[in-house]
Amino acid sequence: MTHYVDSEVSRLTTVMLHRPGPELARLTPRNNDSLLFDGIPWVGRAQEEHDAFAAALRERGVEVLYLGQLLAETLAVSEARTEVIAGVLDDRRLGDTLRGRVAGYLADQDPPRLADVLMAGLAHEEMKPGPGGLVYQMMDPHDFVIDPLPNLLFTRDSSVWIGDRVAVTSLAMPARARETTLTEAIYRYHPRFAGTDLLYQPGLEHVEGGDVLLLAPGVLAVGVGERTTPAGAERLALRVFAAGLAHTILAVPIAQERATMHLDTVCTMVDVDAVVMYPIVADTLRAWTVTRGADGEPVVAPPRPFLEAAAEAMGIDRLRIIDTGLDPVTAEREQWDDGNNTLAISPRLCVAYERNVETNAQLERAGIEVIRISGSELGSGRGGPRCMSCPIERVPLTDDR
Known part of the structure; x- marks a missing residue:
């Protein structure tokens, strides 16, 4: 099948989600900070909320694919199974004795069960009888032999489609690094994605999908901050240019704070010429404009106001701003609650959290x-509808106007 995405807002036809599962139940007050969660979610309610999200997409004609199901089907391919297990075993914490027992345990699992273990992790107490060896014996009973991946919920971060190619990203935080081994295996081995060219791979400089906005066909904005490095933005630009997928990349520095970890936590598109944006950064956000020189090397222009640089690159007079909140306190609260993190299903139609009352009212106005x-x-x-969704296919923007 051919998959294609050239904008943030053209009509969405296929999306990949991850329904939260046992990996969320592994979160405790003891480990939630290291696993990058601010709280301990009620798993059953989170699943209900996610099911409602998926249903809302289906009601609008969107095909919903689930990462967990794709992974289980991928692991039926022997090469994928071998590669993914090798990625788990390449953990220097294990030691030879425990590594051998983990290898045997994983080899014994059928594809659905193996997918569950790779996503939800493997607890110390689940390995019975204990494998012996110094590493296992010195582990705390509450430790994990294989860490859970609760952030799989945010499928946007581990891959992003640009045109007919997919960039499997390089996640910066150690708690998330293994997510991309699963995502890469899906794109390389699942029959649905046969022949897909990978534009980016794990192991390269850090780039995360939440920092990549497809502002218009040929124009990308890449947030640079806590998760995506300048080197990652440059590497992605070079690969995008070489593939002929864009003519302009805007590198956009963002504040390195927990509430603004990605560009899409302060700015997302809701129409071909409109963004919903955290007002505190609207006037201060800047961009370095990167284009391809005649020798193939990047040409970097001095920084300019982001909104000005984006409009020029997109070929429009101006980029309309819809603020999150009418006053600073409301704006800050709703930005923290992902008011800026909307998912466009088509131009002028988006999914947003209901709790951001003022932002939603501003959007409707x-x-x-x-x-x-x-x-x-x-x-x-700390993620909204955009974070939880990886668009795999949208109608080309020129065909959707």
Whole structure:
């Protein structure tokens, strides 16, 4: 099948989600910080909220693929199974004795069970009888032999489609590094994605999908901050240019704070010429404009206001701003609750958390239809509808106007 994405807002036809599962139940007050969650979600309610999100997409004609199911089907391919297990065993914490027992344990699992273990992790007490060896004996009974991956919920970060190619990203935080081994295996070995060219791979300089916005065909904005490095933005630009997928990359520095970890936590598109944006950064956000020189090397222009540089690259007079909140306190609260992190299903139609009352009202005043979903538990990992979705296919923007 051919998959294709050239913008943030053209009509969405296929998306990859991850329904939260046992990996979320592994979160405790003891480990939630290291696993990058601000709270301990109620798993059953999070699943209900996620099911409602998926249902809202289906009601609008969107095909929903689930990462867990794709992974189980991928692991039926022997090469994929071998590669993914090798990635788990390449953990210097294990030691030879425990590594051997883990290898045997994983080899004994059928594809669905193996997928569950790779996502939800393997606890110390689940290995019975204990494998012996110094490493296992010195582990705390509450430790994990294989760490859970609760952030799989945010499928946007581990891959992003640009045109007909997919960039499997390089995640910066150690708690998330193994996510991309699963995502890469899906794109390389699942029959649905046969022949897909990988534009980026894990192991390269850090780039995360939440920092990549497809502003228009041929124009990308890449946030640079806590998760995506300048070197990662440059590497992605070089590969995008070489593939002929864009003519302009905007490198956008963002504040390195927990609430603004990705560019899409302060800015997402809701129409071909409109963004919903955290007002505190609207006037200060800047961009370095990167284009391809005649020798193939990047040409970098001095920084300019982001909104000005984006409009020029997109070939429009201006980029309309829809603020999150009418006053600074409301704006800050709703930005923290992912008010800026909307998912566009088509131009002027987006999904947003219902709790961001003022932001949603602002969107509707600007002519944007809002599909409200509950996110009281889903939001505990600091991510909204855009974070939780990886668009795999959209109608080309030129065909959708």
